[in-house]
Amino acid sequence: MSGTEGGSAPGAWTPHHREGRIAPVMEKEYDRPASLDHPRAPRRPRGIPYFEKYAWLFMRFSGVALVFLALGHLFIMLIWDGGVYRIDFNYVAQRWASPFWQIWDMALLWLAMIHGANGMRTIIGDYARKDTTKFYLNSLLLLATGFTLVLGSYVLVTFDASIA
Amino acid sequence: MSTQTAGQSPGSTAVPAPRPEPSRRRTLYRGDPGMWSWVLHRITGATIFFFLFVHVLDTALVRVSPQAYNEVIETYKSPIVGLMEIGLVVAVLYHALNGIRVILIDFWQKGPRYQRQMLWVVVGIFLAVFIPALGMIGLHMWERFL
Numbered sequence: 628m629s630g631t632e633g634g635s636a637p638g639a640w641t642p643h644h645r646e647g648r649i650a651p652v653m654e655k656e657y658d659r660p661a662s663l664d665h666p667r668a669p670r671r672p673r674g675i676p677y678f679e680k681y682a683w684l685f686m687r688f689s690g691v692a693l694v695f696l697a698l699g700h701l702f703i704m705l706i707w708d709g710g711v712y713r714i715d716f717n718y719v720a721q722r723w724a725s726p727f728w729q730i731w732d733m734a735l736l737w738l739a740m741i742h743g744a745n746g747m748r749t750i751i752g753d754y755a756r757k758d759t760t761k762f763y764l765n766s767l768l769l770l771a772t773g774f775t776l777v778l779g780s781y782v783l784v785t786f787d788a789s790i791a
Numbered sequence: 792m793s794t795q796t797a798g799q800s801p802g803s804t805a806v807p808a809p810r811p812e813p814s815r816r817r818t819l820y821r822g823d824p825g826m827w828s829w830v831l832h833r834i835t836g837a838t839i840f841f842f843l844f845v846h847v848l849d850t851a852l853v854r855v856s857p858q859a860y861n862e863v864i865e866t867y868k869s870p871i872v873g874l875m876e877i878g879l880v881v882a883v884l885y886h887a888l889n890g891i892r893v894i895l896i897d898f899w900q901k902g903p904r905y906q907r908q909m910l911w912v913v914v915g916i917f918l919a920v921f922i923p924a925l926g927m928i929g930l931h932m933w934e935r936f937l
Contacts, residue, residue, distance in 0.1 A: 687894050694887045701883055705876055706924055710931035712868055716857035719850075736847065743840035750837060771844065779847045782854045790856060 696735040720788035744772040835882040888913045
């Protein structure tokens with residue numbers, strides 16, 4: 628068994644983006660547009676340029692932040708002081724009186740939701756067999772994520788400790 | 792006009808010698824601890840994401856009324872939910888530590904070479920953090936339920 632890793636392709640590898648080719652990922656099952664002289668040519672790249680690269684980078688940078696935000700949150704809520712058994716409305720009201728915890732929770736909400744939603748998008752892309760399945764699952768994911776982000780932000784911004 | 796067949800020169804690739812005996816392992820990756828770390832990363836990540844929905848929804852009750860929030864939170868203070876909270880700590884802690892490993896594999900020059908050793912470091916730190924955390928959560932549960 629030869630020990631070369633990934634070097635079995637004929638010819639040198641060239642970066643696809645410098646030669647105007649699209650990256651060889653996420654091909655569609657219907658990806659054969661009409662072009663008389665050039666059948667089965669890939670479509671022109673669409674969408675946000677370099678979206679996948681920025682999504683990849685976001686996962687890593689938000690991941691570093693989330694290690695501290697999420698583990699800190701778990702530590703305070705489950706381990707510190709009396710754990711979950713001390714949490715009630717008054718505890719939340721005291722906590723959110725401080726802008727520090729408001730910003731912490733807002734950052735945790737947005738970073739965790741976007742990080743998680745992008746992870747779910749990857750999972751859907753890996754396991755959905757049909758494009759229609761992928762479309763509906765991604766639509767549901769976008770809807771649920773958007774709803775949760777709007778609801779969470781609304782609650783955090785408009786929180787009123789003297790609510791009856 | 793450019794066609795797809797450009798760059799294909801026949802006979803340029805060396806034909807590899809046949810293997811002495813067919814291995815049941817089809818790839819270097821399949822069945823390796825590296826694959827299982829990825830499987831666990833995926834399962835814990837999806838689990839945390841579904842928990843997040845529920846958690847934002849229950850916390851949103853603070854906007855409804857203190858009674859509504861306290862009522863729902865009170866149902867969470869049970870031994871079964873306590874066990875689920877321990878499961879959440881397992882999921883988040885593993886996902887965080889293995890995530891740092893993934894970042895190091897991607898960005899650290901020697902990351903890919905030490906990916907396996909880093910997995911054992913992840914397991915070590917996981918145990919070193921999780922066992923005291925389990926002790927503390929267990930202590931809170933003991934004070935509450937026993």
